[in-house]
Amino acid sequence: MAKILDQARYKCALAAMQTVQSIPGAIPVLHSGPGCASKLNDNNGTSGRFSPNIYPCTSISEKEVVFGGADKLRSTISNALKIIDADLFVVLSGCTGEIIGDDIQEVAEEFEDAEKPVIWAKTPGFKGNNYIGHDWILKSIFEQYVRKFKGEAPKEKGLVNLFAGVPQQDPYWLGNLRELERLLQSIGLKTNTIFGFDRGLENLQKIPTAEYTILVSPWAGLESAKYLEKEFNIPLLHYPILPIGAAETTKFLRTVAEFTGADKELTESVIQQNEAQFFYYLERYADTILESRIVSKRFTVVSEAQYVIAVTKFLVNDMGLFPQKLFVTDDTPEAFREEVSQETNTLNYDIKTKVEFTTDGFDLQNQIRKMDFGGSPLIIGSNWEKKLAHELKGHFVNISYPMIEKIVINSHVAGYSGGLYLLEDIYSAALSMLKI
Amino acid sequence: MPFNFKNANVGVRENRLGSITGFSGDLDTLAHRSQCGSVKNRERCFSQSSSCLSGCALDQLISIRNVAVVYHAPAGCVALAQGEDVKFRQLAERINEKTNSVYVCTDLNENDTVFGAIEALRKATQYTYEKFHPEAIFLSSSCVSGVIGEDVDGLADELADEYDIPIIPIHCEGFKSRIWASGFDIADHAVLQGIVKPPEKKNNKIIFKNFFESARPQITELFKEIGAEPQFVYCNSTVEELSHLSEAQAMVCICGTLGTYLGNALEETYGVPYVRTINPNGITGFETWFRAIGKTIGKEAEVERYIERQRAIYLPQIEEVKRELKGLRAVIGMGPGYTYEVSRVLQELGMEVVHGLAWHYDYKYDNGQIPPALEHLLKTSPKGLKLTVADQQNYEVMSVLNYHKPDIYFSRHPGSTVWAIKQGYAALFVADEYMIFGYEGTLNFAKSILDTIKNRSFEKSLAARIKLPYTKWWYEQDTDKFLKPEGAR
Numbered sequence: 040m041a042k043i044l045d046q047a048r049y050k051c052a053l054a055a056m057q058t059v060q061s062i063p064g065a066i067p068v069l070h071s072g073p074g075c076a077s078k079l080n081d082n083n084g085t086s087g088r089f090s091p092n093i094y095p096c097t098s099i100s101e102k103e104v105v106f107g108g109a110d111k112l113r114s115t116i117s118n119a120l121k122i123i124d125a126d127l128f129v130v131l132s133g134c135t136g137e138i139i140g141d142d143i144q145e146v147a148e149e150f151e152d153a154e155k156p157v158i159w160a161k162t163p164g165f166k167g168n169n170y171i172g173h174d175w176i177l178k179s180i181f182e183q184y185v186r187k188f189k190g191e192a193p194k195e196k197g198l199v200n201l202f203a204g205v206p207q208q209d210p211y212w213l214g215n216l217r218e219l220e221r222l223l224q225s226i227g228l229k230t231n232t233i234f235g236f237d238r239g240l241e242n243l244q245k246i247p248t249a250e251y252t253i254l255v256s257p258w259a260g261l262e263s264a265k266y267l268e269k270e271f272n273i274p275l276l277h278y279p280i281l282p283i284g285a286a287e288t289t290k291f292l293r294t295v296a297e298f299t300g301a302d303k304e305l306t307e308s309v310i311q312q313n314e315a316q317f318f319y320y321l322e323r324y325a326d327t328i329l330e331s332r333i334v335s336k337r338f339t340v341v342s343e344a345q346y347v348i349a350v351t352k353f354l355v356n357d358m359g360l361f362p363q364k365l366f367v368t369d370d371t372p373e374a375f376r377e378e379v380s381q382e383t384n385t386l387n388y389d390i391k392t393k394v395e396f397t398t399d400g401f402d403l404q405n406q407i408r409k410m411d412f413g414g415s416p417l418i419i420g421s422n423w424e425k426k427l428a429h430e431l432k433g434h435f436v437n438i439s440y441p442m443i444e445k446i447v448i449n450s451h452v453a454g455y456s457g458g459l460y461l462l463e464d465i466y467s468a469a470l471s472m473l474k475i
Numbered sequence: 476m477p478f479n480f481k482n483a484n485v486g487v488r489e490n491r492l493g494s495i496t497g498f499s500g501d502l503d504t505l506a507h508r509s510q511c512g513s514v515k516n517r518e519r520c521f522s523q524s525s526s527c528l529s530g531c532a533l534d535q536l537i538s539i540r541n542v543a544v545v546y547h548a549p550a551g552c553v554a555l556a557q558g559e560d561v562k563f564r565q566l567a568e569r570i571n572e573k574t575n576s577v578y579v580c581t582d583l584n585e586n587d588t589v590f591g592a593i594e595a596l597r598k599a600t601q602y603t604y605e606k607f608h609p610e611a612i613f614l615s616s617s618c619v620s621g622v623i624g625e626d627v628d629g630l631a632d633e634l635a636d637e638y639d640i641p642i643i644p645i646h647c648e649g650f651k652s653r654i655w656a657s658g659f660d661i662a663d664h665a666v667l668q669g670i671v672k673p674p675e676k677k678n679n680k681i682i683f684k685n686f687f688e689s690a691r692p693q694i695t696e697l698f699k700e701i702g703a704e705p706q707f708v709y710c711n712s713t714v715e716e717l718s719h720l721s722e723a724q725a726m727v728c729i730c731g732t733l734g735t736y737l738g739n740a741l742e743e744t745y746g747v748p749y750v751r752t753i754n755p756n757g758i759t760g761f762e763t764w765f766r767a768i769g770k771t772i773g774k775e776a777e778v779e780r781y782i783e784r785q786r787a788i789y790l791p792q793i794e795e796v797k798r799e800l801k802g803l804r805a806v807i808g809m810g811p812g813y814t815y816e817v818s819r820v821l822q823e824l825g826m827e828v829v830h831g832l833a834w835h836y837d838y839k840y841d842n843g844q845i846p847p848a849l850e851h852l853l854k855t856s857p858k859g860l861k862l863t864v865a866d867q868q869n870y871e872v873m874s875v876l877n878y879h880k881p882d883i884y885f886s887r888h889p890g891s892t893v894w895a896i897k898q899g900y901a902a903l904f905v906a907d908e909y910m911i912f913g914y915e916g917t918l919n920f921a922k923s924i925l926d927t928i929k930n931r932s933f934e935k936s937l938a939a940r941i942k943l944p945y946t947k948w949w950y951e952q953d954t955d956k957f958l959k960p961e962g963a964r
Contacts, residue, residue, distance in 0.1 A: 042581075042582045043579060043580075043581070043582070043598070043599050043602050044550055044553065044579070044580040044581070044582035045577070045578075045579045045580075045602075045606075046556070046557075047550055047553050047554065047556055047557065047578075047580060049550060050550055050551045050554045051549045051550045051551025051552075051554075052551075053551055054551055054554070066944075069524055071524075072527050072618050072649035072650050073522075073524065073525045073526060073527050073649065073650075073653060073655075073866065074524075074525065074526045074527020074528070074529065074530060074649045074655065075524070075527070075551065075649070076524035077524060077525065077526045077527075077530070077889075077890070078526075078527070078529075078530060078551065078552065078554050078555055079551050079554055080890070081554050081555065081557065081558050085890075086890065086893045088941065088942060088944060089944055090890055090893075091524045091890065092523060092524065092867065092869040092890050092891060092894065093523060093869060093870075093944045094523060094524045095521065095522070095523055095524075096522055096523055096524035096525070097522070098522045098524070098525065098653065098866075099618075099650045100650050100651075100652075100653065101650055101651060102964065103650070104622060104650055114520040114521065115520075115521055115522065118520060118521035118957060119521065121946065121948060121949070122521065122870055122945055122946060122948075122949045123944060123945065123946065124942070124943065124944060124945055124946045125944075133618075134549055134588075134618055134619045134622075135618045135619070135622060135650055138588055138619065138622050138623065139622065163549075164549035164550065164551040164552070164619070165549040165583050165584050165585055165587065165588050165619055166584070166585050168550055169551075398582070401606050401607075421557075422557055422561060423557065423560075426564065441557035441558075443557055443558055443561045444561060
């Protein structure tokens with residue numbers, strides 16, 4: 040039975056077209072209705088080299104619904120190869136094409152000898168959300184494109200494939216990825232990422248040569264990362280916690296160093312330097328943080344699993360705050376729920392809290408209304424929580440999708456510096472309400 | 476044509492009005508040939524992603540305060556909810572009101588596509604009714620619920636007996652039409668079917684159909700001049716207000732494409748005069764429109780007094796700016812209503828429109844007549860105005876720009892402006908429907924054009940550093956390369 044989705048905090052599998060768009064040079068080719076891409080493109084930061092206006096699309100009409108759309112897909116792909124200056128074409132199916140039984144694999148494979156690679160991934164919206172679609176698309180790219188480069192080049196010592204938040208769905212996806220990269224490089228590792236500026240197909244081709252893969256994500260992206268482990272024999276470090284602030288970033292660096300055999304001495308000195316710098320800032324701003332009269336000690340997070348875990352750990356373990364009940368809104372698959380709850384509840388002083396997995400925005404907001412924050416609530420969440428925070432005279436920081444009234448261009452919340460940026464957001468929200 | 480509000484069926488524009496999305500030629504030829512009924516659509520063998528009618532339909536309906544849309548669809552279809560929640564909350568705040576309009580989605584999954592999920596829709600409707608207390612609920616189908624044959628109409632009929640508010644089915648299968656403006660008609664039909672009641676007594680309101688009512692304060696003042704009160708629809712209206720639409724003394728609309736169904740249906744069904752003129756953009760547009768309103772409600776003298784006053788203030792200033800605009804060459808890419816409207820205004824400002832792109836083409840509206848803005852342009856525009864009809868096919872827009880190399884490109888749809896800039900052309904986003912409204916709007920618009928072409932820093936810097944999305948090969952082809960012959964499927 041379908042669920043009741045009120046205040047959507049995710050989109051459908053086809054929205055993971057944004058994962059393709061985030062690999063420079065790659066473009067989705069949609070076998071979908073004419074309006075799917077424009078509707079799913081409700082983010083900021085999507086007018087890149089390609090945007091939905093450029094995506095080739097079969098724009099399924101009644102004719103295709105009745106007679107099938109394989110021919111339309113064929114002509115769309117073959118003309119896309121002529122018109123669009125892309126390096127990789129990824130055919131994605133939407134709901135209608137799948138229900139009427141068009142076989143995108145068969146059509147895409149007809150282009151095996153095309154000048155540019157044409158691959159495919161089935162992403163009908165009714166099969167899952169965009170967190171899952173992201174994983175399917177990456178797996179398809181690894182299977183159908185990256186595999187061609189298996190064994191082409193020797194392993195590169197110290198090279199790590201790095202994956203983190205879902206592109207565009209996570210507003211901080213690129214800033215966080217770059218910061219995590221920087222952290223890994225600081226302890227002597229070399230990183231290989233496929234998303235964002237100055238990355239692209241060469242990075243996809245390099246994937247098999249990496250010594251390790253690190254996935255920083257509670258669950259999204261795990262299937263494709265495991266595929267790399269199995270197919271290319273690349274050991275995977277699945278690290279479920281996005282490190283924010285000092286305590287978690289230090290743990291992250293030690294775990295990575297242990298796993299990859301990075302230089303321990305260097306790692307410890309990097310940690311010491313970064314922690315010292317982090318606390319230099321905290322020391323200077325402690326007055327503001329400690330003496331802000333209207334920020335209470337209690338907070339809640341309404342977000343994807345990634346930020347529920349990460350923000351909670353940061354605010355509890357670095358900042359000494361207390362979590363109220365937390366809400367995970369990304370439809371985390373059942374298999375990961377226990378782990379997400381446990382990870383969120385691994386906190387200093389054995390502090391515990393309830394974690395609910397829900398897609399019912401009305402209900403979770405009602406629960407927040409009844410919470411005892413012992414003062415002004417601090418709500419870290421999506422744009423949906425803004426209205427609620429206003430109503431409760433609370434402080435609000437938009438950290439995850441949807442993000443409508445805020446833009447994030449290239450900042451990050453990951454790492455030592457990311458913790459400081461998050462504090463800037465939290466205390467800016469507080470100061471804008473009362474500055475004494 | 477007779478309007479039937481007994482069921483949720485409203486034909487898409489291709490079928491109802493013979494509208495098309497593929498043509499390449501000039502305006503006179505297209506208009507002439509469509510008048511003798513010989514124009515057939517040209518399909519494309521290559522297309523890029525555009526828009527679907529569900530967005531237009533639902534955006535209209537959710538802008539009514541305190542209603543609900545229960546969307547029988549997978550999660551992606553309801554991705555418009557968050558943006559609209561913010562937008563309409565902000566727009567309600569502008570008039571010191573609140574809106575609690577809400578989208579709830581049945582989040583259809585794979586099992587549902589096999590076994591059906593009409594009970595989920597029933598449950599979601601009940602949930603919506605109990606939690607949000609909306610004043611009307613629209614049950615919307617989607618591509619998925621449409622293809623698997625969910626009986627949304629049947630359920631709405633059943634629920635209409637159970638609940639004390641209108642429960643109105645709407646059909647938003649995105650594959651039904653290439654013309655997303657068909658969604659406007661779907662929304663109008665739903666309001667007429669489920670909310671508008673037959674008139675009890677006439678009132679002094681003039682229905683003003685628009686999108687986001689940025690000029691609400693000015694129009695309210697303007698209508699005071701002629702003793703009338705605007706009833707803005709649908710943004711910020713209420714179910715109660717809409718139920719009285721049949722009692723208004725007239726209806727006007729800011730955009731012919733937007734207003735045809737509601738305007739013609741109210742006129743034909745309830746005798747509410749639909750003032751069909753060119754729209755109040757530019758000086759000719761505003762004066763023609765306002766005079767027609769004055770005539771319809773018998774306030775000609777008041778209108779003339781107003782016009783005289785405003786002319787004295789603004790015409791000299793507009794003339795001043797016009798001197799610098801003279802001879803600038805423009806390309807326009809918009810919905811058909813605005814393509815004709817903006818073309819007229821630019822010509823009025825002394826500019827040359829070298830090519831218009833319209834996202835579809837209605838050769839007639841629901842009264843069977845040619846759109847007034849088109850008719851006007853046919854009379855006033857220099858002959859041979861190049862016209863491409865394309866459902867936001869960006870590769871065709873880029874080809875047109877590359878061919879004409881205009882001084883400026885005018886866009887009106889999200890995501891379309893940047894591409895002109897990347898190709899190095901100045902571009903102005905005519906986002907707001909009131910951007911060229913009346914005397915002051917026309918003056919501000921003219922100034923914006925000047926500002927846009929005088930500081931080219933942004934597009935020059937950006938264009939020098941980016942890689943275009945199209946191959947060199949494409950720029951060497953004719954714009955209509957991928958249009959099939961007329962009538963070919």
